[in-house]
Amino acid sequence: MRAVVCQNTELSVQDLPEPTPARGQVRLEVVRCGVCGSDLHARHGFDDWADMAEGVGYERFGRVAQPVVLGHEFCGRVAEYGPGTKRTVPEDTPVVALPMLRNRDADAIDLTGLSRHAPGAYAEQVLVEASLMLPVPNGLDPEIAALTEPMAVAHHAVLRGEVGKRQTAVVVGCGPVGLGVILMLKAQGVRTVVASDPSAGRRALATRCGADVVVDPTDASPWEAGAEKHLRSIPATLELAVGTIERMSRLPVGWWHLWRAADRAGLATPPAPVVFECVGVPGILQDLMAGAPMYSRIVVVGVCVGEDRITPAMGINKEIDLRFVFGYTPLEFRDTLHQLADGTVDPRPLITGTVGLEGVGTAFAALGDDPTHAKVLVDPRAVGSAVLDS
Numbered sequence: 001m002r003a004v005v006c007q008n009t010e011l012s013v014q015d016l017p018e019p020t021p022a023r024g025q026v027r028l029e030v031v032r033c034g035v036c037g038s039d040l041h042a043r044h045g046f047d048d049w050a051d052m053a054e055g056v057g058y059e060r061f062g063r064v065a066q067p068v069v070l071g072h073e074f075c076g077r078v079a080e081y082g083p084g085t086k087r088t089v090p091e092d093t094p095v096v097a098l099p100m101l102r103n104r105d106a107d108a109i110d111l112t113g114l115s116r117h118a119p120g121a122y123a124e125q126v127l128v129e130a131s132l133m134l135p136v137p138n139g140l141d142p143e144i145a146a147l148t149e150p151m152a153v154a155h156h157a158v159l160r161g162e163v164g165k166r167q168t169a170v171v172v173g174c175g176p177v178g179l180g181v182i183l184m185l186k187a188q189g190v191r192t193v194v195a196s197d198p199s200a201g202r203r204a205l206a207t208r209c210g211a212d213v214v215v216d217p218t219d220a221s222p223w224e225a226g227a228e229k230h231l232r233s234i235p236a237t238l239e240l241a242v243g244t245i246e247r248m249s250r251l252p253v254g255w256w257h258l259w260r261a262a263d264r265a266g267l268a269t270p271p272a273p274v275v276f277e278c279v280g281v282p283g284i285l286q287d288l289m290a291g292a293p294m295y296s297r298i299v300v301v302g303v304c305v306g307e308d309r310i311t312p313a314m315g316i317n318k319e320i321d322l323r324f325v326f327g328y329t330p331l332e333f334r335d336t337l338h339q340l341a342d343g344t345v346d347p348r349p350l351i352t353g354t355v356g357l358e359g360v361g362t363a364f365a366a367l368g369d370d371p372t373h374a375k376v377l378v379d380p381r382a383v384g385s386a387v388l389d390s
């Protein structure tokens, strides 16, 4: 089968043996595979990631010098069942799967498309675990179903952000991750979603994904929307605390009884936005901590692999709630697929191009320097190396 192999930062289309499904596995014929920002990063930065993963006990992450077939955001058709599978999904049915493969010989679970032990879906065929495979429901277009994985990442980030419908959500960075977060916030019913990105192309995509307010951070502040209900400074916070006690003290009951009652009703904490950091470059966390209103929650979705500096006292002054998110749970993955299939979330604005296997290098270049691109899909059957607009 033909596959794109990444080795020593080079991408090349090679003929590899067709993979054989082991016990509990299924071979899929790949229909579409999304190009992820992590793939662009892995091409040059595999070793940094592998070192970090080793620190957390995973020693099978790809390395720059190893041949790795990338691609973890895919949809395929059932082609062959391995031994010990229930074969409940008929052959040729479109399916998606969590990108993980159990390697029974090595007693390990490998990350599909990010390890040489589990080749990914920039290929004509890919192996999946039968237990992690889900048939695409409701006649959903396999091209859209291929976005289940990245949209599950956004779904997880939004759930971890615990955004109330009346809270303001601020999405900083409108690449594919930020756009996915915007789509998921709107699907959750969050009324005010602010999107911020210096690129006009990406701001246009943010609008198409449903952002209510779109700002260019080089000439406007993302913190203005909903600002009247947010506390922006230490004096405003002190005024609120002291002023509240002064007003409560005029009443015949002890102010602490009133405060405790307000606390129980969830009214004692000042309103604050939930900020989604979807940029992932050094310096952005400190910028957000310095700019965000008091009591903001910052959800870190962007992946900054290098070191970064923050001033903890700035976070302390504002009582910033800093949360990191990673991946998704199997349930979130399944629910995301159904949200796409029932039309609750329509990720079509994200798909900006399609390429064949020969075009993966071109797609990487386009995603690296053309901000009008968000999600480029690989169609292993398409010919030529050009990125075809969707």
Ligand SMILES: [Zn+2]
Binding pocket: 036, 037, 038, 072, 073, 150
């Ligand atoms: Zn991804």
